[in-house]
Every structure is written in C-alpha cells, then in structure tokens.
Amino acid sequence: MRGKKFILIATAVIITALAVYFAPFGKTNLTTYIMDVKYDDTNKVISGLETVDFINTDDTVLNQLYLHLYPNAFKEKDKIPFTKEEVELAYPYGFKPGYIDIKNITFEGKKMASYKIEGESQQILRIQLPEKLSKGNRIKFTIDFKVQLPPATGRFGYGEKTVQVANWYPILSVYDKKGWNNDPYYALGDPFYSDVSNYNVKLTVPRNMVVASTGMVKDEKIYNNQKTIMINAENVRDFAMVMSPDFKVAETDIDGIKVKSYYFNDEYGTKALKFAKDAVKFYNEFIGKYPYKQYSVVQSDFYLGGMEYPNLVMISKSLYTKNNIFNLEYVIAHETAHQWWYGIVGNNEVKEAWLDEGLTEYTTIMYIERYYGKAAAESLYNYIISGEFNKYIKVNKDESMIKTLGQFKGWNEYTNIVYNKGAMVFHQLRGLIGEKKFKEVMNKYYDEYKYKNATTEDFIDVVDSVTGKDTGGFFQEWLN
Template identity: 35%
Template sequence: MQGTLPQSKQSSEIDSKIHEKPQRNKYDIRLEYDGKNHIKAEMALTYVNNSSAPMKELYFHLYPNIFRDKKHLPFFSWDLHLVFPDGISTGGIDILEARQDGEPVEWTTLNGDEALKLTLKKPVDPGKNSKIQLKFALTIPRANYRFGYMMFGKDRITLSLGNWYPLLAIYDGGKWSLDKHPAFGDPTYSDISDYTVRFTVPQDFTVAASGALQGKSAKDGKTIYTYSMEKIRDFAAALSNNYETAEDFVDGIKIISYFHPEDKKGGFMALDIVKHALSVYNDSFGKYPYPELRLAEANFYAGGMEFPTFIMMNTAKYKEPYLSSTSFERSTAHEVAHQWWYALVGNDQINEPWVDEGLTEFSALYYFEKRYGQAGRESYFERQVDANMSLIKGSKRKMQDPVRLFKNNREYFAIVYVKGALFYEDLKNTIGEEKMLDFLRSYFDTYKYKNVSFNEFIEFLKQKHYPGIDDGFFKKWF
C-alpha cells in the first residue's frame, strides 16, 4: 500500500484541503492575446483581509494607464526617444466589469486613472475572505518598456507584460499605498500572493512567464499556456513569435533562456550567467525556493527588470558592445539577485528603493568576486565604482531617499545602487565575510515572503551587535 492513504483518511484530507481557509490573496487570471497589441482578460481575486479592520473598499494599481495619453506619461522629456523609438504610442487598461462574490459593485478610477477603487457591498471582516471578479481590456503601446511591444522585422513581435493587471495595493498602518508611477526606477510595492494565469495566444507564439509552466495545449489554432506558483510577489510575462530557448539546471532548479534567433550568443550567455549566479547566491544567501527561473529577451530600455521567478532583459543587451564588456553580465547577475532582494524579501520600491537595490548591487559585485576572483572584483570597481565616484561625491542625495528626489536615472543609479553596494562592502570589511554571510542568511530567513522597511533593516542590523557597527558607522553612511 505504499503511497496510498486509507480511503477514509484520504477523503478527510482532501475535504480538509478544499475547505481550508486561504492564508493570502490568490489571483486567477485568464487572458486572450490577439497577436498584436490587444488583450482581453478576466481576473478572479480571492481577497484575504489580513488587517485588523473591516474592509469596505479595495484599491488596485492600474499601471498601464501611464500610457493613457501624452499628459499621463511619467517620463522625462530626454528619455522619450528611448521609451518610444518609433514615436509616442498610447495604450492602457480599461475596466469593463467589477463584481464581489458574483454581485456587481461600484468602481471608479483615481490618481490620474492609475488606481482603481472598488466600493464593496459586503465589508470583509478581519480574517475573512471574498471573491473579487474583474473583466478588463489592455491596449499595449508600441514602447521599449516593461509594458510595451516592439517589432523585429516585418512580422516578428515581442510583447513585454510587466505591471499589466490590476494589482491590489498594500494596506498598512490604516491606509492604502497608492504612489504614482515614477519617471524611472521600479513602481511596485506588493504582498506575497498565489497566482494562476492562463494565456491563450496565436499558435506561433511562445509565452515566458512567472511561476512554473503547468500545461501547454493547442485548440482551434491557438496555444494555451498555464503558469502558476504559490507565494510570489507579482506576475509578469513576455510573449513572442520570435523566440528560441535553451535550458539548464543548477541545484535542482530549471533555468530557461528565451531569445531571438539572431541573438543566440546572448541567449546562451544569459543561461550561463544565470546558472552561475544562482549557484553563488544559493550558497551565500539561502536556497532559491522555486523550481524554475526564466530570463527572456524583451523590451525595456533601462536594461533588465526583475519579477518573481522571471527576468526581463532588454534586447539591446544581447548585442555588442554589451556582450564583450561586463555590462550584460552585471545586469543579469543583478536581476538574478533580485530574486532574493525584492521578490522574496520585499520592500517599498518607490519610497525606499535602497532597501532592495543596494543589497542587490552588492550581490552582483559579490558574484563577480566569487566567479572570477580578484580580477572580477577589480573589473566591477573599474566599470561601476570608479565611473560613478564623482557623481557620488557631488550629489546631495542620500541612499535612503525616495525615487522622486533624484534628478535623473544616472544620479539614482550612482547613489542607490553603487553607493549602496559600497555600504555593504564596508560592512563586510568591518565584520568579516563569514559574519556578513551569516547576517544575510539571517535577514533572508527572517523576512522571506514579507515586506521590510528601511528602519526595520537598520534595527535588525543593530541587534546583531557586531564589533565596529556603531552609531559612527551608520552616521558615516546615512
């Protein structure tokens, strides 16, 4: 009888699983893509009220609406040609229907259409849950952005689906976090949830997405991909009729690289970097808990973009001069590190971006040192630290400043990323590498699947009472 439960016990365990109360929010999304730039979708959200107050309203981010028209665009004027290499293009998300447990509810948009407010008919008490159903339509702009599509040749298209669906905002301290999309940096601040997303696409399209691929089938000239994963922070994808793939494994984790056929060299290089970075970070920070990780050549002018179990890398990185320099490798190693710092240990990326970016950039530096020794470390310092030192010394901005206070992306990168990495270098040099890794493993174990604030991080470090980590140390950096 090995592997089989007695019938009565088996039935009771199944019944228990069916009637088990959900512990966190669960998204179930079904979408159909037309092969160009339109998507129709239905989303069922099992909302779990983990606050201490009855919830009468729910708020969602509608990130695609930054493309609603020219006046909504958050970008600086000097970046517009990078976002829109073929001229300004519009798009957005239209809410078609909203229901709670099958009953229609009132809804409205606010914050320049970047947020959705649902007025619930039945308040959700603490510890209780409710099913929210939304129907929506997406128009994707022709943009070199994490939400956008680009053409490659006459009929080849790659679509980046980042920050694309109504994402429930965070409710904390008695209020909803509804910050608007910044001009640069990352816009999201979200809770760990469970996801199942089913894509119906034209039969010649490949879908790379967050989660693990649960199924792929063909029907009526279309292909259906189903991805799902428990306990991830949000969900993204890239869709293309121009993808080839390469696969590998490290520490039992399946790695898949998606790339355009003309960029094979970059596609295989990406696979190699991800494999080595995963190995370094698994050993150093704690085991990556998911079975799969995907990296896709897509559209995002700023370089790479992290999502849980999924990395989006700009197509330009797959070509020279980025391949023969350390640029592609640094970007990829950085995005892999985000699987620990942001995807698993979350934070407010708009108001406290240093919390994940500083540690992620240090992780990239650590990757170069562990993979290539002293030469790798020197290469990183030459290309990143030395190149940004004058800006670091000349800027009045602090590492812990919110995104909106930085003048441009270059200043933001120098202070939040590079100076942030130097803070961790100083910490490592002060307490020693062994204690540094013990600290990072402890930090990861303590805040995995949670959100952490800057003050919580500092207090956590102070409680370790490491020699040399005193008020003078913190004053020097913060």
C-alpha cells in the first residue's frame, strides 16, 4: 500500500461442475479455492459457497487447519482496523458493521465438520480434520458463508461509486517454520500473509455491474437482470474485486500483457493507463517478466492512496485530478511494483513489512529514474525518502525495522521505518555493490522466489551469492 501522502451433496455437485469447467490448472501441487458466490447490491451482501482443495506441502502432520476471517475485523466499532484519525475518512457516512457468517462446513460435501471461530474479533476459523493429514496429501472442505460489506472506503467496503471486495472470504493461514500465522487485521500497514493458490470463481452480480478482479474472465452470461462471470486465477496470493455500474474501461498491451484502466473521468483514466503500461514495461525489463496475462488499475472509493492485490490495484479517486497528476503516477508506479514485490515474490507483511514495502518504494524511485532521469530521481529520493526519514530520526530514537505491525506506534513511525528507511537500505546497497550487481540481485531474487514466500535472510543470501561477499554486517547495521 502507498498512502503516506496522500451443503451437502448438491453443493458437491455444483463445486465439482465448477472444477471441471475450469480444469486443468497449471500447478497441481497448489491449494485451490472454488467459489460460487452472488453479490446483492441492495443489501451489500455476498453469499455462497467456497470449496477449498487443500494440499499439505509441509513436513508436519496436520490435525487441524486455520483460516482468516478478515471481515470480522469490521464488526465492532471500537475494534475496527483504523487509527482514530482515520475513522471519519474511512466511514464518511457513519459506522455500520461488516462481518462474515459461517453457516456450515462439510468435508467432501457430506460430513459435517467440527470447527470453532476464535481469536481477536473472531477473525480465525479453526477446522478440526477428520484424520491426520501428512505431507503431500489433500483434503476438500466446503464453507457456506455470507459476507456483509460495511460503508467503509478502505480495502473492504463501499463508497459512493465503487464497492471494494478484498480480504473478504475465508483464506488459509500460512503454516511456516514458526507454525500457523494467525495474526489479526492490524490498523497499520498491510496485515496479510498468504501462500500462492489457484482460484475458480463463479460470480453473479446485477447485469449493469462492471467488475475488475484478480485473474481472467473465462465466460460471461446474462440472465434477465443478472450477470454471471466465470473467473480463473492461477498462482496468485489472493483474490480481490472492485465493482461499479459506472466504470469506463480502457486497455492497451505491453509485452503480451493486457493492461486495463477502470475509471470515471476520460482524461485521467487514460493517463492512469499510460502510467500503468510504463511501469509494467520497466519492471519487466529491470526485474523479470510479469507472468500473468492481465493487470488492472482501478479508480476506487479508497481514501488512502493505493492498495495492491494480485493482477489488480485500487487507486484513490482523489488522485484523478490535474493537481494530483504526479501523485497519481507515483502511486500507480508504486502499486504496480507490488505486483512483483508481494504478488509474485511474497513475504510476511506482518513481521517483515520492510521487505516488500521498502523494495517497492525504491523500485518506484527507479521508475522515476527510468522515465525522468537520475537527477529527478535523486531529488525525489532526497526529498520524500531520506529527507523525511532524517526529520523523523531527529525526534525519534526507535528505528528498528524488524518488528511486527502491532509494535508500530502510528503511521508516522511505520511510514518512515518501513517505506523510507526500507528504501534507503536498497539505495545504499545499490551504491555498495554497483549497478550491474544490483540488477543481478533483483533478477535472482525474483527468479528464485517467484510464487514463494521469502524472508530477510533469503534476500541477504541472494545478495551474498551474487556478490560473493558476506553482507550480513551491512544489513545488520541497517535493520537493527
């Protein structure tokens, strides 16, 4: 995100039919989410079924599974994931709850599952497995659920013109070397951590609704006043949508990738398309080829700059103006870089937010350098990154970068440490190892951790392998 400036047998038949419709997938060792959901625009409710075909890829034998229920973070006014300063911006027309109801869960469409909803604000779903699941084995379970969207102009909710549907369905927690990652939806940063999976989504909406989403539309049919869209998304970390009956859409092509702009104003919607195309072109060249067929930039009722999701980014509608044209370009360049750093190469955004945000912010500076020259990039870097951090550090002693989102005291601290100091690490590294080696690091990091989750240690190992030197001291000094 960039915003510092700115049941049952019948069910089994339905799900099986969807699976057959979309098969085959590119990777058979991935977990698959198959959804059949309907959006009620009058009541702002999404309801339907989600079947999860889960494969255990870890060495540990699992007795239970954990899934995030992020919508429940929006259920109680005194627990919503916004700072006090943000509440009026996020809820311009007052608070109403958002949440997710779990109606039932079945295994293979037949056996009722034993489950419990727990954790902070009931954000975690724990499912007891009918038998132990060892590495390489799979299990399918179906969740019947309903989501109530809140009147919130953030990632999850709706405003005057758009409906933001992100972090909205039950999604598996990541199981890694430290066990299950069941962190709550923090108010600061991007509190998400997920594995790459495959998605098949059958979405029913009002016939006049235009939908921008993760993945590719495979089919679309209209029945009376409704429209059914079949969407396929392979090798992605999440599935998000933005909807509006008023969207205009423009598209172009770069390197065989369809780039789309969803907007309301022709002049700035087409400018957004150009910025997105330029960003994809540069990142393809500098980092590595974007592996998906489509990427969308979506003007949204989003109050805080921009937000990244696989194949799709939300951009605040407030940036689509003459006075904000540079901010629009910068935010689009930043969010597009997130397609590489977070989308393709993942990391734990709760515990190591600097790794994707710092790298994304510095990659954005390199975008400026590519299209506006080194002098402009250096000036911008000195002004909004190192300059802002130096102001911050004069009055703040804590500059440690390796800490969880819950340990940050506010947006000022988070922004300066995660974005600004994070970008400074990569700027200094580039100066230390030189242009050629820096590009080699970016290429190797991307190639080795594509579709995986990387850690700070993984990145340092890549730097050391490229340079043939031990750079641990350099990183220790900066990170700690």
